[in-house]
Amino acid sequence: MTARLLLRRISQLLPTALIVTFLVFMMTLALPGDPTTAILGEDASAEQREILREKLGLDRPAAVQYVVWLGGMATGDFGTSLKTGEPVADMLALRVPITVELTVLSMVLAVLIGIPAGVFAATRRGSLADLGISFLAMSSMAVPYFWAGMLLIMLFAVKLGWLPSSGYVPFHIDPFGNLRAMILPSITIGTAMAALVMRQTRAAMCETMEQDFIRTARAKGVRPRSVVYRHGLRNCLIPVTTVIGLQIGTLIGGAVVTETIFSLPGLGRMIVNGIFWRDFPVVQGGIVVIVFFVLLVNLVTDLAYSILDPRVRLS
Template identity: 55%
Template sequence: MLKMLILRIIQSIPVLVIVGAVVFSIAVALPGDPSLIILGENAPEVERQRIRLELGLDRPVLVQFGDWMFKAVQGDIGKSYKTGEPVVSVLAARIPVTLQLAFLSMLFAVVVGVPLGMIAAIKRNSWVDAVVSVLSVSALAMPFFWVGILLIMLFTLKLRLLPPFGYVPFSEDPVQNLRFMIMPVLTLGSAYVALVARQTRAAMVQVLSSDYIRTARAKGASELRVVTVHGFRNALVAIVTVIGLQFAGMMGGAVVTETVFQLPGLGRMITNAIFDRDYGLMQGGVLVVVLGVIIVNLLTDMAYWLLDPRIQR
């Protein structure tokens, strides 16, 4: 397992370099001048040139990229053009919010989606299977912002149970933090419930049609043991695959969800950085997102190794 982990880490280094180059190139190609962001639209040309010299924007693009990557390896990914804060400090404040949103949303998707998928597979071609399929397709078809607005109308305007916007760190007030996070988690998690349920159903249907399942039933094993021990355990690899991929892909939904509910997370920060032409913050944010995707993929590979003895051999 250690050998596999080291190999995956080595393979991830070129990915980080390539993504860093792409992000840096996009930032350079975007219209706008960082000196205008720092000094304002009416700043004199002399001051603008001074800022460009200080930021190193007068140098060739390859030199700028090499300098940025060299500093990034040392943990310095630049400063925000708009506020002057180190990007690392801004990310440290935003990452916990997005991680909590993604983790709770995926937990909700797994807790609800896996049982629904298993029930649909067991009751294949019945009305239960049809209902689960219809609900899954409906959840996938609804945009995140529309689901968020519906939840605000229901839980805030009608029932007056939950606050519509805002965020309180979990360390300060756990109860209030969870009250603020309920609707964002339901919004982001709803589509992933459908994805997990559909994947679980497909994996379980395939497994329950296998020869060893028929053998287990012929030996007199109870249906509960056949489904949970023999069936679900062998379907876990496919389920873990979709969970790992969707957890890494949650950033797109997190951007919309954080914007709707005004959460100070990483996705909203990157969006604001793009609109503000804050290239330093945008580059650092995207680099952290890519690093998170790589880490999730590594954890998924480790889960394969633990779940499937064939991979260990």
């Protein structure tokens, strides 16, 4: 049943992925500015620009460019950077792991903080602790990524000197240095998501704890801890899982800003530089990878439903 569910979800994702690649390609071409100007400079003649456009294939119709680009991407060829001449696939291979690490660490931090805080607040509904946690959650959601990142740099890097303010060290070279460099960026993104996870967990727990099966479990003398975690939390995980899956795109969007603040050579920073230089293959390749990653996470979320709720498999 799970294999059939997986095949059905994949068949539904393929048309979506194809449509998204077309939209990404066309919107990238619609960006203002001419890449030949970014490469040759403002002083280049019209003839030089036309020669370069022909060399890069930019003189072809947009539909032809898309078909060529899609065919190359299907074989792992994402094109070549117009600025550096480096294969985009090699650039992605270096930068995607950094963004994935930042996203995973932020998500783990959000789950470790958000779910326990939500359960704690729900089991003390209306108390001072509940109000305090809800206030902190609202405050965290209201703070922009760039402002939170700068505050963390000022406190932990400038004043206390505990953590580096920028830079990146690969994990296989220095695991401890890698984690030190990723702590502040992960907190910057993870705290905002933790607030959202906390609010969703609290709302789902408050609703679940009012259900008849919870009252039945209490009437049978089940321990309060088992009522909360075995019966209550397990049944409210589906909406929480939905929120976590949907927020992956938000995490990657926050990574674009956060990587710039903390000088992380990740995918988000590569896309920003590609937009600045009108480097179309870099922008297209980076955005497509992000889209595919989000679609993959949505697929994993759907499969998680079938594990958490057997009714999904039966349907």
